[in-house]
Amino acid sequence: MSHYNHRQWKRYADNIIDEQQQKEMECHLVDCDDCLETYLSIIEGTKINEVVSLVNMDFANNVMRQINTQEIKTSIKSNKKRKKSSDILLYYVAAACITLAFFSSGVFDFIGYYIPKTTVQLVDTTRSRELLASGWTERLIDLDLEDLTKQDWGDRFEKKE
Structure with a gap:
């Protein structure tokens, strides 16, 4: 070959x-x-x-430069995220302070003014029903006890003809 x-x-x-x-x-x-x-x-x-x-001879340099700019953009985005989370925390703190100010000034007293009245009325009606029911049974038991004390035990066991 x-x-x-x-x-x-x-x-x-x-x-x-x-x-x-x-x-x-x-x-x-x-x-x-x-x-x-x-x-x-x-x-x-x-x-x-x-x-x-x-x-191009500057190809490697251009690529490295673009990588560096990407890293800078990424670090800026992460800084924005950190800033955003700290801003959210600041908003929550501000909302809590405003709520405490409203509580101390009594703004929420007017909002809740009607709710306790209706609750008290519901509790009172339920309570009166319980009192009526328990009062009726107690009176019945009391009447039975009075009848038993008035009658002689011997009369109860006698045969009725």
Whole structure:
């Protein structure tokens, strides 16, 4: 098996050879690992050179600069979140102070003025019903006890004819 040299593979990579020789070299690449390595090293070298010429020399610096600006924006956002949470705490403290001021000035006394009256009325009606119910049963028990004391025990057990 004859191997192709570096210059021939370079011409193949640049597509400068005729069609017949190109087909022969492709078939040889399938069978020969050494030539395949040579061809791949040529392609890598040319592709890297092409990419280097396309990429700006300041590319890495530009990327790093953008990363730094992103970090600054992220830190600003986290500072805003901390500030927002401290603002919320401040709002709660202010609301609590205003509520205490309203309590001490008696503003809420007028709001709750009608509620205790209705509650007292409900409690009173329930209580009077309980008193009526318990009073009736107590009177009945008292009457039975009075009847028992008035009658003689012997009369109760006598046969009635």
